[in-house]
Amino acid sequence: MSTLSLRRGLLLRLGVLMLVFSALASVVVYRMALRFADEAYDEWLLDSARSLSQLVHLKDEHVTVDLPGSTLQAFVFDAHDRVLFRIDDARDGLVSGQPILHAQPFGVQDVRYADLWTEGQAMRSVQIIRRDLVGHLVSITVAETLNKRHRLASRVLGTVMALSGVLCLLTVLLARDAVARGLKPLLVLTESIRLRRQGDLTRLPDAGVAQELQTFTNAINDVLGQLDKASQMQRRFIADAAHQLRTPLAALKVELEHAVREPDPDRHAQALAQLRGGLDRLSRLANQLLTLARAEPGALARSHFKPLDLHALVHQAAMRCLPAFLEADMDLGFEGEAHPIVLGDALLLEEVINNLLDNARCYAGAQAQVTVRVERDADRALLSVDDNGQGVAPDELSRLTERFHRPAGSARGGSGLGLAIVQEIAETHGGHLSISSLEPHGLHVLISLPLLEEPTS
Template sequence: MKIESLRTHLLFWLLAPLAGVVLVNVFSSYLAASNTADMVTDRTLLASATTIAEEISVIDGVIDVQIPPAAIEMFNTGHGDLVFYSVRTRNGQLLAGYPDVPAPNPHEPGAHPVFYEGAYRQRPLHLVALTHPIIGAPEESPVTVLIGQTLNSHDELIIDLLRGSIEQQVILLAVAAALVLIGFSRGLAPLMRLRDAVLDDKRDALAPLPTTSVQTELRPLVEALNEYKRRVRAQMDAQRRFIANAAHQIKTPLTLLMTQAAFAERAKAAGERKEALSALQNSARQFAHMVNQLLTLSRAEPGARRPRHERVDLAETARLVLEEFSGVALSREIDLGFEQAEEKTIIVGDETMLREMIVNLVDNALRYTPVGGSVLVSIGRQAEMCVLTVADNGPGIPPDETPRVFERFYRVLANGGEGSGLGLAIVREVVAAAEGQVTLRPPPTGHGLIVEVRIPGPVEENSGG
């Protein structure tokens, strides 16, 4: 059963156990009513049997049995009960009453009455057997008085007692439900006020909600909402900065393209026109590179793509990327090397974005490495981490600017180059999505930069063999 309302949900879980208790009480009341009805019936039967036994006498050596009307009339309760009785001697001689009234089995005459259940003429009975000594008739003494009553009064008494108990229990349950509803209305009032605060049009939609005016139980919820709003605000601020920076960064190359196109249009000499068109093509390539990186960064942002859990061979992916950049490295006379450890470097993640991460690391290294320099890509493993290292002997990054190079559109001006300032930002987003770490450090000797990426890789999937 699906319960949408919190009020209904709480009411159900409060009243359901209470209803169970009521059912247990009703059953207990039934047992008590049945015991009470048994006791009343037993006392009435015993009183009637005693009355009959006390009227038995011996006249001229013969036992005389007189059945007092009061002994029978005491069973007249208006429920149509039938009464059957018999009086027998010790030898089984019937002195009065019905001849086949059932006797207790087994029954030995004694001083105490015996109560039992039986049936007579296809009617269930509640009976008593009472032995009574007779003075003056030693051979027949004692006599046994058997008297039984049908169960109409007995059952009606149980119903009357049980009906009263059930009515009390139902009234108690209804009163409890009403009090619980009233309590819920007052108890849920802070939650309703919190709802109104969230929906208040006059408030800033992302402004934090106050936590001091809410109950302790609601405080974690409010704190979670505030944390969520804080992350949304941070993301929106980042998007606004990204859009503003992107607009600025795109505007500059577009202006340059328009200027170069206008210059090529005005150029009269073939050499000048060719030079202008070459510059125009170069600017267009840079602009296309920036747009591609912007698209890559948008895909790398949290929530931009559905999470993927693909098995990725980090070494094989890096090798394919290096093959793509081999032409660029040859054209600039850069030694592009690759080292791979014996252990397998299988990780689980988004293969497309992990490839983009390696592309940007290698592209950055080649862009800032001078002609005749070297770039070395290494893949290895340390415990449960797969380690990707890209080392170059370019100008490196000044220590005071290292914390900022992961910012979008940030470029180290002293290094020159034609980068867009988005490469390391893309790397950071991809590594964060893979629950890894990226660090920058200078080489032990000389100049340059070492970028180290550490991404978790399960040992059982990376064992050699």
């Protein structure tokens, strides 16, 4: 389904608002014009009633009206409206006029206007009371239909509507030009983005950008910054992975060629064993690279996380690693009574534990003691791994989470990805990693994760 352009949408909304305003203005103008017409023609009715009143006098104790035929004809003649009148004596009743015009009650007011309905026609009337005739109270009522009033109001309304139409047309034309000018910076910005080279993630310029577009450009620049950061991380990851894979692959090639050319069966078997060990290390490196890619920010949706018992998860992983520690003549201990619940991915958190324990086993040294702890502190779940091995030099602590970095003087080989993977996974779960030295020697690695809020009963 196609949507309106921004320009058409603005003009359409403006047109609708103007139509609504014009309709309301028409009603108001018509009412006001009718009111002014009423005021003008009410004055004419009052003048007519007063003129008629001057013809009323007493004759032989009776109210009479000196109204010649020519005067009567001139009085009731009107090219547009029907004019009626009647003169009533409070004592004797109708004195003169048309009986079809109903008699009005004698009130306390000397002048009173009223809206009437006579023979199916709406009429406007005025009644004046004469109290100066001795012994008589005389009512003079003059009424007319409303044709002239409505005609005058319609003419005023037509004139106003014509002017409003012209103003609306001019307004739409001016608004069209104003909208085009207002949208020009957006079109220029859109065109500059469209003409960018593929892979160009530089920030959009802020200079000269309208204030209303700054929020838009800032949001785009934020996205471009994130894309650029992700692109740099991807390029670095690919370069590092290629560098780390090239060396073991070259060594495997040399070992394979040596095994193929070796005629001695014992040396041939030894070469194959070395080749098998190299393949195992290469396989682990590839798995770690895949885990690192999976733990990258944005690679895993937090909506897939599930509540996990960190105590049970760590204990199971420690038990699986225990044979390897015994084989390396090392002591592995587990402490923790708390069962903190965290929200996360079980496979990634198991990878955290495996990497921490593998790191301790590789670098702590023979007969070292390694202790795993699970604790709860306020709203955080704490997982720590301590060892009393040789430790790490102070200037190396800050570099332990760098990818493919191994501390100087490491006794055993490794990819240098373990703690980098741990840090990425911890941050993906909203936690953080801290590493510090223990006295007199050893290493303390701490993972802090947010606790899952328990539902209140």
